[in-house]
Amino acid sequence: MTMEYFETLTQSLQAQNRALPTLLIDLDNLDQNIAAVLANFPKQKGLRWVVKSLPSPELLHYIMKRSQTERLMVFHQPFLTALVPLLSETADVLLGKPMPVTTAEYFYTNLPETATFNAVSQVQWLIDTEERLIAYANLAEKLGQKLRVSLEIDIGLHRGGFSFKALFSALHTLQSYQHCLEFSGFMGYDPHVVKLPKILRSASKAFSMANTEYKRCIDLVTSQFPELCNSELVFNGGGSPTLELHKTGHTVLNEIAVGSCILKPSTFDIPSLTAYQPACFIATPILKKLNGTRIPAIEFLSGLMGFLKKKLGRSYFIYGGYWKANYCYPPDATENGLFGASTNQSLVNTTSDLAVGDYVFLRPSQSEFVLLQFGQLQPVRNQLLQAPWNLLKNY
Template identity: 45%
Template sequence: MKRRGFLLGMGAIAAAGWLLRPDNRGAPHNLYFQGLNDYLKTTGPGRPLMLLDHQRLSANCQTLMAMLPQGKALRIVAKSLPSVSLVQEVMTLTGSDRVMVFHQPFINALAKAEPGCDMLLGKPMPVQAARQFYKELDPASGFNPDAQLQWLVDSLPRLEQYLSLAQSLKRRLRINVEIDVGLHRGGLTRPAQLDALLTLIHAHPEHLQFSGFMGYDAHVGKLPGFIQSAEEGHRETEAIYRRYIDRLYHQAPQYQQQSLCFNGAGSPTIGLYDEHAVVNELSAGSCLVKATDFDLPLLRDFQPAVFIAAPVIKSMDGLNLPGPIPLGSAWQQWDLNRQHTYFIYGGYWKAEPVSPAGLAANPVYGVSSNQMMFNGSAETALSMDDQIFFRPTQSEFVLLQFGDLAIWDGDKISQWWPVLPQGSGA
């Protein structure tokens, strides 16, 4: 290639690269986040914290109750709201005393704090965890597990374990059976499998009591629409659930006269249910705080209600990356969103920056849980001790990482609500 042609080619490439440069996505905090920023900068604890907006939580509870089909009860999913105080507040705001629990210490804590609540396990517990619950149960609390707690059982061997536990404790355990409605994460896979469980339960009425079914449908809506729409997936799970209920009533007609728990749904799918659904109660929790994983069309009326606030430790003009090549200098000229550097207190959370707009972690510099780098344009306009706000991608783990929840009531932090102990695995 001749020199002139080579230079023209390189010039064309450079011009194309310049045309493809990212737009400036930066903007300062909006009015909402600026109010939070100003308060925390002068009154906050000077460390990362998890903010819960009480006004938004209350509005989300109203939204949820408005979309709940007639005749269907709400069961509050505790793992998505991993604080006894938060669960209690949601119970007050929704009027529901039904809670789905996933972690043995939380069962005991909730039994003590809310002795009138009705609890259903959201996953099958190892029998040793169930044994530990009874060991730690305070008999003076007023909570009666024989009437208010349903253990989830996914198989005949687990039911046999629970029978042995009930016999050793001289108690009667309420048994809810997990059924596979298409998620394929466990539970009965064929209605005929129910027969053996019912036979064992009916043979030991002093120690076991059948209380209903739980069928979780988190898979619905996850497939591309050209394979299966959310509505088609929902109809399929409903049909599977119906077959288990039909089998139950055929094998044991007496249950048609009893009040059983037929639990289903979850935040991503609760909007698909109507008053004709085969289940009689619907579970939800994540939609009430709305982490980014729940930015779904069916949940568009819910507001984000939890935010990580992290102080800026260092604010620097430009992008100065380690190493002998001046990559940072070229990068910031090409991308206006790399013209300013912020190092924050902490980082590497399951969360995405939401304010100021246009911030992004630096993939070359790498991640850090101590002082993580974020870049933005000049319009982000942050100084030392300002706050960067993040939205968690999910709530059940991330809400446990910051100590007590800071409850924001529009103009101040009014309360601090304890969360479950670190490492709870809830």
Template identity: 40%
Template structure:
């Protein structure tokens, strides 16, 4: 079990501060700790069945270098992507990849993808390697029209609702309509499996439903769709179909027992603060934001009458120092519990103000450290990701382009 750091006054963060002083650019940076990343990957792979594929979620690890690093260690190039520009970059950099869309894209976006894929000269084969997610008969018919227009065969994975209620097939009648459409158009459509996301598992109060009961319910619902397809559409069934599920919040449940043979994971490997969940206690925080201090002084000096600043300084120990930092307004949590945001001064994305106790020995050009609350949006805000191992900068990885 790993407890998140609550102070940046440790050898670990002193080492990172020295590294950034030597190799940083004097701007905020996003750091990935490769030692911790390796440990999280080992935790992930422990006890996973050999018959189960692990699929890296690109939106949560939005960096080609990071995805390459992890896929090489997994021995797999299976990715899930949610965003058209990301999809095109994955096709370019991973021509041997297996790509599954994590959400149904509008027909216009799918059409644009095929227009752009015709311009690619690498060996990527959309018919075999690209699995589009479909959630309704209407969307399936849109994709059919696109396949006919481009004279291609589109591989479709059907989204099923297994309790999250965010979309997808909810009944066997709808599933029957969609599978019939696929069966009737073998030249243009190919059924490649199911995707059922169970992010709701573990979110309900225990008095309503336990995590285990919620998980078993979702697994049972998933299995009913599998059984129906096997029974009524045996010509569409194959042993190599994608049965995708999980995600970082529930990946540990699936490792023990799952109807899925394809498990998605992303955020758990870098563990932002919103993933400090009971099921992920064996994973370590492996990503941090570091922001240089621009100005520092003792006490407070708020706009307005000086007595307000003096009063606040006496009332709260975290008002004994003031720091203005480079940047701010990130979806992130301060590492050090002795620091706090100054809500009276107002928030700023340019030069945020923080206050802290007199115990903090920080000066201009030192760095204040944060944990991202999530990875998918926050990682994209800092330019190249700094890949660090044992206090040494190993690589600078460009993030995916929007």
């Protein structure tokens, strides 16, 4: 992003009647990123948006409308509860990690009112062990409802889920609980494909191996447990890091999960996502401007530090700090490591001559945690502030 871009944003922020640390969502870049996801997206594949990376009702509504899909992946029960009254009868929610059965029961016994969304038939619970499968069967019988369950399979990440060997037994057990559980498909996550050092395994080789393992699982259930199968089964996987491989490769998935890439925090500056633009920034006002950089106990070195390093000639204390984020404007802005990190008032040094009330900008390294640290999200269009967006309830 150019200096002019951040200077225009600063003017927009200064024109409002409040100055706080703000999480900005650039709608122009967001639109480009959504278009990049959809470009050449296989017509026969489903697209599911990952809520933990996009934890705002308005943000999700905006994305779902532009992409024309209402499939969501949820990782947090309070988010699921908050979404219930907001989703339509055509939405579908897949849990992205296994929930303790007590949490699932709490969800069903504390449901908000909804006119359209059916929290039983439109939710797929993720199951990673046979013990959890039986626990959910017991819950379904207790509730008097038939619950949908998706099985997590290990296709190389080794973070839990069923191995191919354990899957046969799980499917056999599921077969005996068809009166209270409905098999809805598989979920296999594969971020290791692009994160493994090339010296150990290339991305193409890792992708091929993960794809082969997933296909073995699909073949197992379709050939040996046909009574569990139907035309609506979901074979979900992928993610932002491997999205492009699934778009261009011979994937066995019929649905791909995507989230972070459309905001592109800095962790996702990877070769497979070069077509995507940063769409989220933290803007925070400068509270104090001091000459020199004075560090407790070594004040006598202040002049020398400024002489040896020009940007230490001024100190700027910002509103807040210590976010999982990297400074991006002014271009050479850095947090002062000698002074120490602060969530209250971080000390920033830069060669730029700024004033109290000017803004410093940071780029989050991830979206799922950082966005929730702010009371609202602030959309911007052409660097002009729009009506703020709320965040999903996190408790």
